[in-house]
Amino acid sequence: MKLVVQVRLMPDAVQAPVLERTLHTVNACANRVSRGAFAAYGLKGAVKDLRSLAYGDLKADGLGAQAAQHVIKRVADAYTTLRANIRAGNLGPKTSKRRRKAESTPIAFRPDAAHTFDDRCLSWNYDAQTVSIWTLDGRMKSLRFVCSPTALKQLTAHRKGESDLVHRDGKWFLIATLDIDEPEPYEPKDFIGVDRGITNLATTSDGDNHSGRRLDRYRRWQARKKAELQARNTRSARQLLKKRARRESRHATCINHTISKTVVAVAQRTERGIALEELGGIRERVTVRRDQRARQSSWPFHQLGSFIAYKAKRAGVPFIEVDPAHTSQRCVRCGHTERANRPTRDHFHCRRCGLAGPADHVAGVNVRQRARSAWVFVNMPDPAPA
Incomplete structure (x- = not known):
């Protein structure tokens, strides 16, 4: 059974800029690979095609071998997901504006989009609650993380596979994958x-x-605030709208x-x-x-x-x-x-x-x-x- 656990990283004043530059660089490289893949193969580029197309350039940009491979795989996986959504009709019929836009432009990655690290690029020290992670400036060691005792116990016993580095609202997170054994269901009495x-x-x-009812009052209050921000129609108002939407989503997730x-x-x-x-x-x-x-x-x-x-x-x-x-x-x-x-x-x-x-x-x-x-x-x- 696959689950994920999120831990918060606590970089100091020296480590934080290095993490930010690394994340922005790999996403800029992903955008360049995406544009090249779209120009050469359209929506049909496979991992081996993108590797021959972009691996040398990524290495020349200062990315390590594993980081370059992850960038290539991210781009290939993004196009695979897009093709699956088109086949499933999730983007509408061929005449829909949303589908035409998806088919006519390369996939773009945000500067702060999450990047994947495997065990060669990221190692965990659970006792000291630190990680060692690859960056453009070399290996960053003794990067502290904090989490609940339950999450730490799960990480120690069940972490397996890749982890994602996330930068959100000025905070740094690692999202790790857990592989937990499923217990056998019992025969229910009712x-x-x-x-x-x-x-x-x-x-x-x-x-x-x-x-x-309490949640409904909260959501109506949020709707009134959204309407006020939408009426302003400024850049800061649009940024605040996105922030409020994320907050409301987190609130609903907590209740669920x-x-x-x-x-x-x-x-x-x-x-x-x-x-x-x-x-x-x-x-x-x-x-x-x-x-x-x-x-x-x-x-x-x-x-x-x-x-x-x-x-x-x-x-x-x-x-x-x-x-x-x-x-x-x-x-x-x-x-x-x-x-x-x-x-x-x-x-x-x-x-x-x-x-x-x-x-x-x-x-x-x-x-x-x-x-x-x-x-x-x-x-x-x-x-x-x-």
């Missing part, structure tokens, strides 16, 4: 159904509700981490599995009022589901996704399904048997019931050969 939403971020079949950690902990303690609605394509399937479109499009439903999925996988908790159709309109007692069963967003009232309750709780119970059936079907033994 399931916890989780219904995701906007007003209530997550409601479980146990009745636990993670309300989004908190919710997912709580749900997985309850499931693990009670030896139950976790069931979610499969919400792929929700923006195409669900129609909302005009004033709610921005809220629906901006909240990361998929992120919450992915957090629950990987945390459950890491803890050995069984996880399953079920059909989301009519979970908030189906009666959990008699099975009657009708749109009128949900007269308001918050309330459920069955038109046949009279069962009433919170609509999100009813949806969570329906998710749990579908998970029970789906789990039996998925784990059904193969039929014996005739």
Whole structure:
């Protein structure tokens, strides 16, 4: 199981300018390789083609052998990802402006874009909490890093592969890859159904509700501030807009981490599995009022589901996704399904048997019931050969 952990680097007044010059130089080299690759091969340049095209020039610019190889691989991987997105239709049809621009211009790398270091260019000293890293001025040793005790323990036991050097908001980070063994999932005694939403971020079949009212007030406040900055339309206002967007994204990520950690902990303690609605394509399937479109499009439903999925996988908790159709309109007692069963967003009232309750709780119970059936079907033994 692949995970990442982020540690903060603490360079001094001498080390920081060297790191900055190194990062800017390798990204400038990546831009030059990208332009040459686009001119020579279009979007189809492979690693071996770019190596013959640019390796000598990169070495002449002062890059080490491994650093030059990483620059070439970054450019080749970027074009591979672009081709995959075009084939998948993520950039729209051939006539779309976004796709035409992507196909007609070389890929560009920001001066502070993350750069990859392998174990030949970067070594860790966990006891002293320092790293030794390649730079244009030679090997930089005893560069301090700080992280939580849990992260340090994970790094010591599971770090494997490459790490990324990141410069963000004036701070330096290393993002390391962890390779953790997956525990074998246990046989669940039952399931916890989780219904995701906007007003209530997550409601479980146990009745636990993670309300989004406080977050909604925060996001409305952010929206007003964004509108004020957009009206100014200056360079500093645009920079501040980007900063605010990153802050709001981090806030949403923190809340999703908190919710997912709580749900997985309850499931693990009670030896139950976790069931979610499969919400792929929700923006195409669900129609909302005009004033709610921005809220629906901006909240990361998929992120919450992915957090629950990987945390459950890491803890050995069984996880399953079920059909989301009519979970908030189906009666959990008699099975009657009708749109009128949900007269308001918050309330459920069955038109046949009279069962009433919170609509999100009813949806969570329906998710749990579908998970029970789906789990039996998925784990059904193969039929014996005739």
